[in-house]
Each structure stands twice: as C-alpha cells, then as structure tokens.
Amino acid sequence: MSIKTALTSLLDIEHPILLAPMAGVSGGALASAVTNAGGLGVIGGGYGDRDWLTGELLKAGNTQVGIGFITWSLQKNPGLLDVALAYRPKAMFLSFGDIDGFAPRIRQAEIPLIAQVQTVAQARKAVADGADIIVAQGTEAGGHGGGRATLPLVPAIVDAVGKQVPVIAAGGIADGRGLAAALMLGASGVLCGSVFYASEESLAHPKSKEAAIAGSGDNTVRSSVIDVAREIDWPAQWNIRTLKNTFIDQWHGDLDGLRRNVATEMPRYVKARDAGDVDVSAVIVGEAVDLIRRDEGGAAIVQRIVSEAEVHLRHAPQMLG
Numbered sequence: 001m002s003i004k005t006a007l008t009s010l011l012d013i014e015h016p017i018l019l020a021p022m023a024g025v026s027g028g029a030l031a032s033a034v035t036n037a038g039g040l041g042v043i044g045g046g047y048g049d050r051d052w053l054t055g056e057l058l059k060a061g062n063t064q065v066g067i068g069f070i071t072w073s074l075q076k077n078p079g080l081l082d083v084a085l086a087y088r089p090k091a092m093f094l095s096f097g098d099i100d101g102f103a104p105r106i107r108q109a110e111i112p113l114i115a116q117v118q119t120v121a122q123a124r125k126a127v128a129d130g131a132d133i134i135v136a137q138g139t140e141a142g143g144h145g146g147g148r149a150t151l152p153l154v155p156a157i158v159d160a161v162g163k164q165v166p167v168i169a170a171g172g173i174a175d176g177r178g179l180a181a182a183l184m185l186g187a188s189g190v191l192c193g194s195v196f197y198a199s200e201e202s203l204a205h206p207k208s209k210e211a212a213i214a215g216s217g218d219n220t221v222r223s224s225v226i227d228v229a230r231e232i233d234w235p236a237q238w239n240i241r242t243l244k245n246t247f248i249d250q251w252h253g254d255l256d257g258l259r260r261n262v263a264t265e266m267p268r269y270v271k272a273r274d275a276g277d278v279d280v281s282a283v284i285v286g287e288a289v290d291l292i293r294r295d296e297g298g299a300a301i302v303q304r305i306v307s308e309a310e311v312h313l314r315h316a317p318q319m320l321g
C-alpha cells in the first residue's frame with residue numbers, strides 16, 4: 001500500500017514527504033537520501049552562497065533534488081536563480097517574501113514552484129503570483145516562521161487555495177501520526193525539517209545534533225536574538241524558533257543591548273557555532289524536537305514516517321464504530 005495524493009502525482013514522487021530546505025543542514029547528501037527513499041529532498045540554499053550551493057549539488061550526484069532559497073535574500077542576489085535553474089532542479093522552493101519577481105522565470109523553465117507561507121493572505125498572493133504548490137507553515141516549525149499554529153492554518157489555507165494547488169503542511173510534523181493528521185486536515189503531504197536535523201547526513205554540528213536528540217519542545221522559543229547576533233537583516237514579521245540556551249536567555253529581552261554589543265557578541269557567536277558550543281550557538285529545531293531519534297539516516301526517516309502513517313490510516317475506519 002502507498003499514500004497517493006495530488007502532491008505525489010504533481011511531483012511524480014512515491015511518498016508525500018518533503019525535506020525542508022534547511023540552511024546549513026540540508027545539503028546534497030541529505031537531499032539525495034530523501035529523494036532516493038521516494039520523497040523529495042530540497043537543498044537549503046539559504047542566504048545564497050554560490051560556491052556552497054554548487055558543491056552540494058555535486059554531492060547530490062545524479063539524484064534529482066529541489067533547491068530552496070530565502071526569497072528576500074534572493075532579491076538581493078537574483079543572479080543565483082540562474083545558477084539554480086541551470087541545474088534543472090526537481091522543484092524550486094521559495095520562502096519568506098514575494099515570489100512575483102521570480103515566478104515567471106521558474107515557470108518558463110517548466111520547473112514546479114513551491115512557495116512556503118505563514119498566513120492565508122500570503123497563500124492567496126503566492127498562488128496568484130504563480131506558485132504550483134503551497135507549504136502552509138505553522139509557528140511550531142523550527143527555523144524562521146510566523147505566528148499561526150499548524151492545526152488551524154493548514155485547513156484554512158486548504159479552503160482558500162486547495163482547489164487550485166496542492167497544499168503541504170509544515171511545522172511540528174515528525175512522525176506518521178503527523179503525516180496522517182496532515183492528510184486529514186486536507187493537506188496533500190508534509191514538509192519536515194526538525195526530524196532530519198540530527199540525521200546522519202545532516203550538516204549540523206555533531207554537538208548540536210546531540211542537543212537536538214536530548215531536547216524538548218517545552219524548551220524552544222521564537223526570537224530574533226541570533227539574527228541580530230549574526231547581523232542578518234531579517235524582516236520583522238519572521239523570527240526564528242530554536243532551543244533556548246544561555247545566550248538567548250541573556251539577550252531575548254534586550255535586542256537593543258545586543259545591537260550595541262554586536263562587535264563582541266557576533267565573533268563570540270560565530271566561534272561558538274563553529275565549536276558546537278550549544279550554550280551560545282542556537283540549536284535550530286522546532287516543537288517536534290521531542291520526536292527526533294538517534295542514529296537514523298534520511299532514508300530511514302522517510303520510510304518510518306510513511307509506514308507509521310499507513311498503519312494509522314488503515315486503522316482509522318475502526319474509530320467509526
């Protein structure tokens with residue numbers, strides 16, 4: 001048995017599971033593992049380092065993967081889209097900003113365009129601007145995001161645009177229960193990030209992976225601390241969910257103080273990140289961190305989520321009594 005949806009037919013994939021384009025985590029090895037397991041792996045192009053992206057695309061080899069960019073960052077470096085399109089990715093994935101400046105070129109190249117949004121209004125606009133697939137991302141998600149929760153956001157976006165395009169649920173989904181629930185909400189699949197954070201192929205620091213495996217969703221927070229510390233100029237509507245740590249506790253209520261001290265705090269942060277010092281550098285995971293397991297590869301995670309979901313879906317009719 002397998003789970004077939006509008007998403008699996010549009011992308012011609014076996015399972016309705018996408019790897020999130022996690023900057024600094026989702027490289028070519030992880031993305032190709034997910035694609036080879038029947039999902040779609042998406043490389044996290046992040047803020048657009050061309051050499052890094054080309055290297056990771058090489059690591060994906062002949063496996064077809066998608067490429068993700070942070071839209072407002074791509075707007076500052078639009079030439080990078082040509083590099084991505086020349087590779088003929090299986091899909092282009094854009095989050096955090098208006099896609100209208102990029103959608104025509106992507107559509108012209110006949111590459112499916114996936115847009116990740118955080119509100120119903122953004123979903124409507126992204127479809128009007130040319131998105132082929134919408135990812136409805138709830139605030140439970142690890143990494144950057146907005147304020148709405150996955151459970152009510154997904155069906156609201158399905159109602160708004162689901163007749164035109166497949167909708168994928170994201171934020172807090174890390175096992176077969178989450179996939180089955182997302183399908184019940186009307187989604188055609190799921191996008192997962194946190195559950196792949198500690199996977200064998202993830203590019204996260206080994207000490208950060210350990211902290212994620214030990215972490216609890218009770219202990220995550222959305223803040224702008226690490227963006228201010230890294231001097232990344234994120235628009236105010238999005239902040240980033242991470243595990244709490246000493247550095248975030250110190251500066252969470254005092255971003256202006258952090259800005260005044262950035263000359264010393266930025267090098268301290270970067271040094272800690274390179275050393276895997278998780279008291280200072282952020283472990284970027286969401287509320288689903290409780291469900292992360294040790295020693296799983298990307299392919300095993302895909303297979304586990306699908307086979308668990310199949311069991312839940314098969315048993316669902318019994319609840320009807």
Ligand SMILES: Cc1cc2nc3c(=O)[nH]c(=O)nc-3n(C[C@H](O)[C@H](O)[C@H](O)COP(=O)(O)O)c2cc1C
Pocket residue numbers: 020021022023025044045046068069070094095116137140141142143144170171172173191192193194195197284285286287288
């Ligand atoms: C470590 C990490 C890095 C992320 N980086 C990006 C990114 O560069 N671009 C992006 O569109 N989303 C990014 N995200 C958000 C994901 O696209 C996705 O919405 C999220 O992981 C889904 O929720 P989950 O973490 O609960 O699975 C990131 C998420 C994580 C955990």
